[in-house]
Amino acid sequence: MNDHERAIELASALSSVDMEQCKMLAKEARLDTTMDHFEHGD
8 A cells, every 4th residue: 555545545534534433523513503593582
């Protein structure tokens, strides 16, 4: 395996982790927005 392949492998591993974190953050953000909506009675 050369450096280029290793870099691609690392990048793909990182991006999948980032995707999961982004999904979690997006889910939390949606929950926060929903809670604010209910609390403020808009």
